[in-house]
Amino acid sequence: MRDVRSIEHIHKFHHNPNYLSSVEINLPAQNVTNDLKRLISQSDFVLLNVPAAFLKDALQGITAADLAGKKVISAIKGIVPDENQIIGEFLNQHYGIPFDHFLVISGPCHAEEVALEKLSYLTIASRDTELAAGFAGMFSTRYIKTIISDDIYGTEYGAVLKNIYAIAGGICHGVGYGDNFQAVLISNAIRELERFVAAVHPIDRDIKESAYLGDLMVTAYSQFSRNRTFGNMIGKGYTVTSAQLEMNMIAEGYYAVNCLHQVNKQYNVNMPICDAVYAILYEKRPPALEMKHLAEQLS
């Protein structure tokens, strides 16, 4: 952790002062630290979990040598800004992490429900599915089941795009569309996602699996979704800045849609929903008008 006061709080009270504060944290004191370099040097597995927008900052001072031989797992759902790369690509190019030492951990999984010990399914993806299976074993518990996948690109992009679609759903709700329209929006969203990942990484995948469709639904429909809440405020007329201030949390889809807009210049996939969210958030197009325009393109 970066914040020294939070570290001291956890050492002293065994609870995180800021997030899911009711959960008891029982770790050896040296494991909760801001000395990332030392922590990594003592670890076999490094699980990264910061918003993608802050990954570069978080890794400052860490070199390829520090990560050499480590297995790196990303629980990040986002694209690295400026680089416009998913986490696997970024770590591969900038830190030399080979793809068969890299894993992705994905939902459908709201942390809030895991804290409540509600049965949840995690998908663990890696080019090396034996590595994924071994890692999955460490994560399985009474209330966590794991699914193995070899689809890093689909799993990462699925986790990124679902946040954008949840913002879209929130905006539509905010401007007054109902559940009937929401269902049409999300059934179009999964087809848009399928088109995009097929263009980026064309392998045989079933987009209706839990890691893709399930993850999209839990985010688009759940009360816990930050991105949906953010979109709803935008739909109701909040500016981006005031919505972010009000929420006191990052809606990752806000950054993701900008990155995706850049990435898609190279693939030119037909993505009317992402385009609409981009136009509203970055070109200040009026939400109601833009969603009316989007509705004409859905089926």
Next chain:
Amino acid sequence: MRDVRSIEHIHKFHHNPNYLSSVEINLPAQNVTNDLKRLISQSDFVLLNVPAAFLKDALQGITAADLAGKKVISAIKGIVPDENQIIGEFLNQHYGIPFDHFLVISGPCHAEEVALEKLSYLTIASRDTELAAGFAGMFSTRYIKTIISDDIYGTEYGAVLKNIYAIAGGICHGVGYGDNFQAVLISNAIRELERFVAAVHPIDRDIKESAYLGDLMVTAYSQFSRNRTFGNMIGKGYTVTSAQLEMNMIAEGYYAVNCLHQVNKQYNVNMPICDAVYAILYEKRPPALEMKHLAEQLS
């Protein structure tokens, strides 16, 4: 309408006393009647909209001759009991309605939102897609968009099975599963639906279209869903009878899962979710145990 007092109420007050009572009904007096035979004789299009369980009763006294040459549209989402046929099959076999005079109208579409003039998309399916397009034109309004399909079987069975899956979702909620699990359940449900309709009527269809996936999501996730509410009560320990008395409405999925159980004896499709709902509702298996068993089979 069957109930004479309701007919008198509509003639006098232009509102239905029982359902969506706020909606004004401006029809010529002779169009609201219990004389079905006369009404059909004066009509080109006959739109049927009673629970499937009561369709035979509703059509008593109507003969194949009465319906000869008529276009018949089904807005029914169900299987005819005892016959175990979808509406198109039933009307074809028992009333000689040719399949190219038959249409299906489907969602994702809660009536409550249509009454509120919320933008909704209807799918109109017929073997004769020109007929479907013509009929769609009559239904399109400022807040109703239409999608044409040639898939009667998929559209009918999709509308039937979504009610069963909504009951499953309700039961899971009732016994304490959260949104994370719900997303896994529904992403498995759409794959189960795809397997089943592929076995019954194998054509090239995209099960992620609004009429299938959208309809499933709006039913499984919406506050308006009777089937989800019914399932939730079962999950919380109500008996079937007390849940039905309490709701004062029919949860069509209750009848549908029994019919589907019979139909699937002929196809033997792997349908663990439908099986679980059947076991709970008809074999009085304990909901919590049965859902735990189901969870082991999902991915």
